[in-house]
Amino acid sequence: MKALEVREVSKMFPGNLANDRISFSVEKGEIFAIVGENGAGKTTLMNIIYGIYTPSAGTIFVNEKEVKIHSVEDAIRLRMGMVHQEFMLIPRFSVTENIVVGDEPRKGIFFDYTRAVREVRELSERVSLTVDAQATTGDLPVGIQQRVEILKVLRRGAEILIFDEPTAVLTPEETADLFVTMRKLQEEGKTILFISHKLKEVMEIADRIAVLRRGKLQGIVNKKDTNEEELARMMVGRNVVLEIPKLDVPVGDVAFACHDLHVKNSRGYEALKGVSFEVRGGEIVGVAGVQGNGQDELVNAMIGFSRPVSGSMELNRKSMHMVTTAQLRKEGMSYITEDRARRGLVMPYTVRDNAIMGQHLNKPFSRGLRMDYEKVAEFAEGKVKEYDIRPGDIYDTAGSLSGGNQQKLILARELSLPHNFLIASQPTRGLDVGATEFVYGKLLEEKKAGKAILLISLELSEILGLSDRILVMFDGHIVGETTPDKTTEEALGLLMLGVGIDRKVQS
Amino acid sequence: MNESNFTNKFLKVFGIENHRHNRRDPLNILVPLVSIALALILGMIVIAASGRNPFRAYALLFGDSGLIPGGSSWPREFAELLIKSAMYIATGLSIALAFKGGLFNIGAEGQFWVGAIVATFFGYWTPVAHTFGAMYAALGSLGWIAQLLHGAVCIIMGMLAGGAWGAVAGYLYVKRGVNIVIGTIMLNWIAWFLITSWLVTGPMTPPSQTFTSGTFYIADTAKLFRIMMPTRLNTSILLVLIAAYATWFLLYKTTIGYEIRAIGYTANIGMDAPRAQGININRRVVQVMFFSGALAALGGTFFILGMQYQFPNTATMGYGWTGITVALIGQAEPIGVILAGLFIGAMRTGATSMQVANIPKTFSDIIEGMAVGFIAMQVAVRYYLVKIIHHRRARTTPPADQEATA
Numbered sequence: 046m047k048a049l050e051v052r053e054v055s056k057m058f059p060g061n062l063a064n065d066r067i068s069f070s071v072e073k074g075e076i077f078a079i080v081g082e083n084g085a086g087k088t089t090l091m092n093i094i095y096g097i098y099t100p101s102a103g104t105i106f107v108n109e110k111e112v113k114i115h116s117v118e119d120a121i122r123l124r125m126g127m128v129h130q131e132f133m134l135i136p137r138f139s140v141t142e143n144i145v146v147g148d149e150p151r152k153g154i155f156f157d158y159t160r161a162v163r164e165v166r167e168l169s170e171r172v173s174l175t176v177d178a179q180a181t182t183g184d185l186p187v188g189i190q191q192r193v194e195i196l197k198v199l200r201r202g203a204e205i206l207i208f209d210e211p212t213a214v215l216t217p218e219e220t221a222d223l224f225v226t227m228r229k230l231q232e233e234g235k236t237i238l239f240i241s242h243k244l245k246e247v248m249e250i251a252d253r254i255a256v257l258r259r260g261k262l263q264g265i266v267n268k269k270d271t272n273e274e275e276l277a278r279m280m281v282g283r284n285v286v287l288e289i290p291k292l293d294v295p296v297g298d299v300a301f302a303c304h305d306l307h308v309k310n311s312r313g314y315e316a317l318k319g320v321s322f323e324v325r326g327g328e329i330v331g332v333a334g335v336q337g338n339g340q341d342e343l344v345n346a347m348i349g350f351s352r353p354v355s356g357s358m359e360l361n362r363k364s365m366h367m368v369t370t371a372q373l374r375k376e377g378m379s380y381i382t383e384d385r386a387r388r389g390l391v392m393p394y395t396v397r398d399n400a401i402m403g404q405h406l407n408k409p410f411s412r413g414l415r416m417d418y419e420k421v422a423e424f425a426e427g428k429v430k431e432y433d434i435r436p437g438d439i440y441d442t443a444g445s446l447s448g449g450n451q452q453k454l455i456l457a458r459e460l461s462l463p464h465n466f467l468i469a470s471q472p473t474r475g476l477d478v479g480a481t482e483f484v485y486g487k488l489l490e491e492k493k494a495g496k497a498i499l500l501i502s503l504e505l506s507e508i509l510g511l512s513d514r515i516l517v518m519f520d521g522h523i524v525g526e527t528t529p530d531k532t533t534e535e536a537l538g539l540l541m542l543g544v545g546i547d548r549k550v551q552s
Numbered sequence: 553m554n555e556s557n558f559t560n561k562f563l564k565v566f567g568i569e570n571h572r573h574n575r576r577d578p579l580n581i582l583v584p585l586v587s588i589a590l591a592l593i594l595g596m597i598v599i600a601a602s603g604r605n606p607f608r609a610y611a612l613l614f615g616d617s618g619l620i621p622g623g624s625s626w627p628r629e630f631a632e633l634l635i636k637s638a639m640y641i642a643t644g645l646s647i648a649l650a651f652k653g654g655l656f657n658i659g660a661e662g663q664f665w666v667g668a669i670v671a672t673f674f675g676y677w678t679p680v681a682h683t684f685g686a687m688y689a690a691l692g693s694l695g696w697i698a699q700l701l702h703g704a705v706c707i708i709m710g711m712l713a714g715g716a717w718g719a720v721a722g723y724l725y726v727k728r729g730v731n732i733v734i735g736t737i738m739l740n741w742i743a744w745f746l747i748t749s750w751l752v753t754g755p756m757t758p759p760s761q762t763f764t765s766g767t768f769y770i771a772d773t774a775k776l777f778r779i780m781m782p783t784r785l786n787t788s789i790l791l792v793l794i795a796a797y798a799t800w801f802l803l804y805k806t807t808i809g810y811e812i813r814a815i816g817y818t819a820n821i822g823m824d825a826p827r828a829q830g831i832n833i834n835r836r837v838v839q840v841m842f843f844s845g846a847l848a849a850l851g852g853t854f855f856i857l858g859m860q861y862q863f864p865n866t867a868t869m870g871y872g873w874t875g876i877t878v879a880l881i882g883q884a885e886p887i888g889v890i891l892a893g894l895f896i897g898a899m900r901t902g903a904t905s906m907q908v909a910n911i912p913k914t915f916s917d918i919i920e921g922m923a924v925g926f927i928a929m930q931v932a933v934r935y936y937l938v939k940i941i942h943h944r945r946a947r948t949t950p951p952a953d954q955e956a957t958a
């Protein structure tokens with residue numbers, strides 16, 4: 046039986062056809078993956094199915110009956126559930142409260158919390174998704190928060206589950222857990238729509254795969270009959286080379302150095318416990334580690350967001366003691382953040398205005414107090430072309446761009462700032478293969494130009510492919526230093542988990 | 553930070569952050585206009601329900617508001633409208649500018665009065681008054697230069713003082729974490745009591761007078777020029793238009809404005825994006841509060857230099873609060889603030905004569921309140937407007953705009 050079918054669905058945004066006559070159907074109990082470049086229209090399509098957007102044209106069938114989905118409530122009534130790219134949880138609520146919110150068990154007119162907790166426990170046992178029903182949601186790791194989202198959706202009786210890039214925020218272990226869950230749900234007869242940029246994951250979990258490109262359906266393939274290369278080619282329209290060439294660049298001067306750095310996190314807990322390393326011009330130093338082992342605190346200290354408790358940092362051999370972010374920027378530090386929405390861009394600002402933030406005090410973008418928006422627009426137009434930022438109107442707000450295009454905008458801005466040291470923190474998070482390839486290319490160009498690069502990533506393949514030296518972080522320490530040719534993903538993975546720390550890897 | 557969250561939620565409700573995304577969207581103008589129209593229609597119903605004739609009430613309200621030329625009393629009403637509006641626009645700009653920076657400056661009221669008292673002081677203080685008096689006498693037919701200078705001194709000192717009063721709240725916020733709303737409310741009361749219970753009844757009152765008479769009168773050279781004899785219309789309306797232009801310029805043409813808006817747009821999520829680009833948030837916040845305070849104080853100087861010529865003992869609060877209404881109806885845009893200030897000025901001018909005809913002034917307050925209410929229901933108003941506008945288009949094409957806010 047077809048659990049879901051869309052026929053000729055289109056969605057028009059002003060000046061932008063995000064979905065162009067898309068048709069497909071999903072069998073009950075199937076895991077159906079949707080892949081496509083950034084901005085291909087995946088999220089838009091899911092939002093249509095889930096009632097957040099109304100389609101400009103086309104029809105939707107659920108269980109082979111035509112339905113009109115005008116709102117999320119309609120979608121929930123039709124037993125659909127969506128786990129969004131950005132979680133919709135209330136951090137201050139307990140897990141139980143978050144799961145039952147909007148549909149609480151009641152005793153009379155009162156919220157029956159005890160019963161709610163019991164229900165949540167039963168549910169979590171039944172589908173073997175372990176959560177602490179009484180924990181405060183905001184304190185939980187991302188992977189667990191996602192479980193809370195899934196439980197919330199299941200509790201409302203969802204039969205069709207939509208996952209929009211669920212793995213983008215997960216560590217490899219968490220991803221593995223999620224896949225176990227998905228399989229279990231599949232066994233229970235649930236239908237799953239799954240979006241991901243990681244083709245390896247798609248090949249692992251999906252039964253069939255639909256490829257979207259620029260709003261159009263390129264084709265639907267059986268997992269059995271395809272491979273990663275073919276998918277990438279369908280997505281991008283050409284062969285994609287994720288092979289990273291080895292570049293030998295003479296190593297230059299020390300751009301950044303830190304010594305015995307101790308940094309506390311926002312809760313006052315010492316998250317960085319004495320870290321020392323240096324980054325030289327023309328080299329990429331990769332920092333591998335499971336999320337939450339001090340990487341964020343390291344970056345915060347480096348960009349002047351927090352003050353180290355002790356230890357020293359130097360940028361271009363000048364002490365960074367008590368300097369401001371503005372001074373660091375002036376001294377030549379660029380920063381690509383993984384947190385595009387909060388740290389990277391001012392979402393309501395246009396592409397034009399975002400493109401120069403940080404340089405807006407320099408000529409030609411301003412003279413004295415006066416902004417020269419014509420020059421800004423000229424610059425932004427140039428960058429939009431150079432980096433192929435789509436849809437390409439510099440007066441679009443950054444918030445209306447798809448994730449990949451937002452990332453390109455950040456890259457365009459940071460790489461055009463005068464700099465000799467680049468911090469790249471998960472620079473390909475949420476990016477499609479084409480955009481990832483593009484980012485890798487840019488990073489290598491930077492290296493060739495003699496810039497010093499600190500690459501922080503959770504993707505081991507990225508770390509191994511790009512880095513000249515690799516530092517492994519675990520629990521606030523650098524527990525090993527090695528080079529790509531002397532190690533493997535497996536060895537790094539073990540180190541990252543703190544296995545065999547006492548026998549530090551000698552490089 | 554909680555207060556920026558609060559302010560941003562507040563602003564979102566009034567549509568100020570939310571639909572600015574597309575600055576070319578005609579709905580930005582339509583929504584406030586429709587809100588006012590709806591308020592006026594509902595106002596009629598309320599008046600009718602109270603057993604009065606709504607048409608007669610509106611005839612008086614608008615006939616005597618100064619908006620519609622004609623009749624012998626029109627010049628006076630027109631003058632009153634502009635004099636009132638000038639002050640409302642000043643406080644409206646003050647609040648609008650702070651909104652743009654993601655701050656809720658409830659302190660416009662206090663800053664207004666600080667500006668007023670300081671302008672009074674420099675208006676009458678002997679060393680200053682005598683200097684300009686002597687200059688006026690010496691210049692003969694060029695005496696207006698002395699008037700211009702004295703007025704300017706009073707206005708500038710008033711604005712600096714009001715700005716400083718605002719900056720204190722900004723400083724307390726960035727350095728001590730004192731919530732802007734709470735800080736400015738506190739400073740309002742401090743200013744108000746310092747002025748009315750001490751300065752105006754003590755050190756600034758002529759010794760021979762009774763305590764009910766207010767401060768010294770300002771020198772003639774400090775008074776604003778009258779520009780439409782015989783009414784008391786003065787240059788304040790022109791000055792406030794310049795201030796509105798300056799505010800617009802600051803926001804949309806300068807590096808400071810670029811930074812202020814970036815801060816305001818991200819205030820609810822911690823302002824990390826502008827901070828990571830090296831923007832000095834703390835300094836800008838204090839600056840915004842300074843500019844905001846100076847604009848409110850400008851209104852206060854109008855109150856003294858254009859209307860009262862002394863700080864009267866009968867002054868009542870309200871100009872700063874009205875500024876909030878004006879900024880909200882004006883959608884925190886300088887041009888909107890001008891129009892909204894004129895609207896409120898007209899309503900208040902007309903209300904006086906409506907009162908003469910035994911229709912309580914409260915009705916105009918109710919209409920103002922309802923206009924703000926409809927603006928607060930922005931999302932709904934937009935939704936229906938979009939529906940109406942797109943009605944003739946294909947039913948299957950939903951307005952994209954309404955979804956951006958969903």
Ligand SMILES: Nc1ncnc2c1ncn2[C@@H]1O[C@H](COP(=O)(O)OP(=O)(O)OP(=O)(O)O)[C@@H](O)[C@H]1O
Pocket residue numbers: 058059061063081082083084085086087088089090435436445446447448449450475952955956
């Ligand atoms: N609310 C909106 N208003 C206008 N345009 C939009 C809106 N939402 C999305 N778009 C545009 O529609 C296109 C498809 O976007 P969508 O978010 O569906 O892409 P995506 O495939 O999910 O990309 P990503 O992998 O980066 O998340 C993009 O060009 C985007 O700019």
Ligand SMILES: [Mg+2]
Pocket residue numbers: 087088089130447448
């Ligand atoms: Mg998406």
